[in-house]
Amino acid sequence: MTEPATESGVEQANEPAPANESAPGKASRFWSKRRIPAVLVAALLTAGAGLFLYDVAAVRAERPGVAWRRTLADELDRRPLDDTWVLVGASVAVTLGLCLIVLAVTPGLRGLLPMRRSAADIALRAGLDRDAAALVLRDRAMEVSGVQSVRVRMRRSWVGVRAVSHFREFDEVRSDLEAVLDAGIRELGLAHPPALSVQVRRPPKRG
Numbered sequence: 001m002t003e004p005a006t007e008s009g010v011e012q013a014n015e016p017a018p019a020n021e022s023a024p025g026k027a028s029r030f031w032s033k034r035r036i037p038a039v040l041v042a043a044l045l046t047a048g049a050g051l052f053l054y055d056v057a058a059v060r061a062e063r064p065g066v067a068w069r070r071t072l073a074d075e076l077d078r079r080p081l082d083d084t085w086v087l088v089g090a091s092v093a094v095t096l097g098l099c100l101i102v103l104a105v106t107p108g109l110r111g112l113l114p115m116r117r118s119a120a121d122i123a124l125r126a127g128l129d130r131d132a133a134a135l136v137l138r139d140r141a142m143e144v145s146g147v148q149s150v151r152v153r154m155r156r157s158w159v160g161v162r163a164v165s166h167f168r169e170f171d172e173v174r175s176d177l178e179a180v181l182d183a184g185i186r187e188l189g190l191a192h193p194p195a196l197s198v199q200v201r202r203p204p205k206r207g
Contacts, residue, residue: 030127032108041100110156114191126189130154133188137161140184144176148203158195159185164203174200 055065064070079086112127134154141150141161146168153160161181165173177198185193 029107029114030109030112030125034103034108037100037103113156113188115189116191128188128190130156133190134159136188137181137184140180141177144173144180146173147177155194157192158197161196161198163198163200165200166203170200174198 051066052069055069059065076086109127111130113130113133115126115128117125131154134152137154137159138150138152141147141152141163144163146165148164148166150164151162159181161177163173163177177200178196181196181198185196
């Protein structure tokens with residue numbers, strides 16, 4: 001179970017290390033438990049199985065089957081495969097199946113960035129919230145001389161920084177920002193440090 005360790009966005013989980021993470025410094029993404037999709041699928045399957053079980057029991061007891069099942073069987077028997085409603089139903093079923101497959105094979109939890117693991121804490125998994133990481137980098141960028149405001153967009157593989165500088169040369173401000181943010185990214189301790197993109201502009205002129 002994952003539980004917050006500090007108020008800075010860092011989370012830790014007491015989970016056994018997978019086989020491919022036995023070496024220090026390697027960490028894979030966190031996998032979402034996806035409880036809501038699992039509950040919905042289980043509920044639908046249970047309801048469907050219950051309805052079919054009731055229909056089978058009714059037929060075995062020499063009672064007429066449920067009306068909706070007989071109607072559905074008659075419609076499927078009479079309609080050709082290229083019928084519009086048959087194609088629509090097949091498309092919906094395929095779409096739902098693909099969605100379930102995507103949920104099953106993708107990690108999820110895109111807002112949680114895995115952190116590096118050392119030999120001392122190889123049994124622990126730590127993650128840093130993406131918004132918390134962006135806030136840390138924004139605070140570091142605001143310490144650069146000449147920076148008036150900063151916007152940081154944090155993604156899994158890159159960081160986009162847009163700064164407004166009200167004095168100093170652009171090249172100097174950009175160089176200082178890149179140096180400070182490169183150091184800040186390293187200090188975050190992420191397993192996969194994102195690439196950095198810095199843009200600097202002047203504040204808009206007022207009428």
